[in-house]
Amino acid sequence: MRDEKLRPDELAAWRAVVESSQRLLITIEDDLRKASDLTLADYNVLVQLSEAPGRRLRMGDLATKLIFAPSRLTYQIGTMEKRGLVTREPCPDDRRGSEAVLTEAGLAALRAAAPGHLGSVRRHFIEDLDAADLAALTKIFTRIDERLSAARTEPR
């Protein structure tokens, strides 16, 4: 825990990233909700399921992908189930588990919302970036993520 300060430029970068990524998410979620009855969380659930083999995922795996606490996902899937976007099915091999399954209605909702959402992402984010920016961001955040998961695995 040595070196307990940041230089002004380091602090500026940290604040810029945190603040504007937050504002960016808020803006994009507003767009999504105005256009579609979906929360960004709803949308992300639909995306993950739609990309999964069999359009289904174990609750735990889905929680990991979404960075959701388990009980949060239970609730989230609960509300989506009420709206008919997903179904819950017991897991065949492991009877402790259950899986969330994308319904036709869920897939339709995703397909209906995707163009508008991706347009919003382009408008607020991608359009501000040139090819070098894009590559730099991917490289930087991928590395940060790797380091974070490494740190989580081996905390001592």
Next chain:
Amino acid sequence: MRDEKLRPDELAAWRAVVESSQRLLITIEDDLRKASDLTLADYNVLVQLSEAPGRRLRMGDLATKLIFAPSRLTYQIGTMEKRGLVTREPCPDDRRGSEAVLTEAGLAALRAAAPGHLGSVRRHFIEDLDAADLAALTKIFTRIDERLSAARTEPR
């Protein structure tokens, strides 16, 4: 709303930024809470107040800086007031308003937490970046933020 798709590299950048900035915040907040009784929100309130002239800010201004909805800030300041970190005072000139004021205890809490928190930011974020990364991130996110506020001001 034309051009409703993203190329794979664009999508990859978007996902990398969103996911790992989220994981980064979670990690850093965990560190902060383990070391200090403060939430990241608490910490940010303390920082804003400590940097403000007179160590005080109008509720509205503070809400803007923190990107908080007004009622959320009311609640947030409420809990911090109970813990003695801030005080609430009526605004001298505008009797509708009130301001949040940093207490000595609040300042002490900030000073006690800052080194550990900044160390955490360094460890999980700054250390992964070279000078070029730092500059690129600041430039990119500053621009995104400017565009976002411009869009908010002139939505039509």
Next chain:
DNA sequence: CGGAAGTTGTTTAAATTTGAAATACCAGGT
């Protein structure tokens, strides 16, 4: 001046998120 219209913060109730404890089950010995 008089009052419509806009601001500022707070309140309230409902929705969401968290975190701890409960449930149900799996896996490896014994």
Next chain:
DNA sequence: ACCTGGTATTTCAAATTTAAACAACTTCCG
């Protein structure tokens, strides 16, 4: 088969966040 120690998910209560409705002021204009 019977423990013992995990793992997967849900449940429950408490804390937080949001959205809408208010109360109290200010401002602006006619």
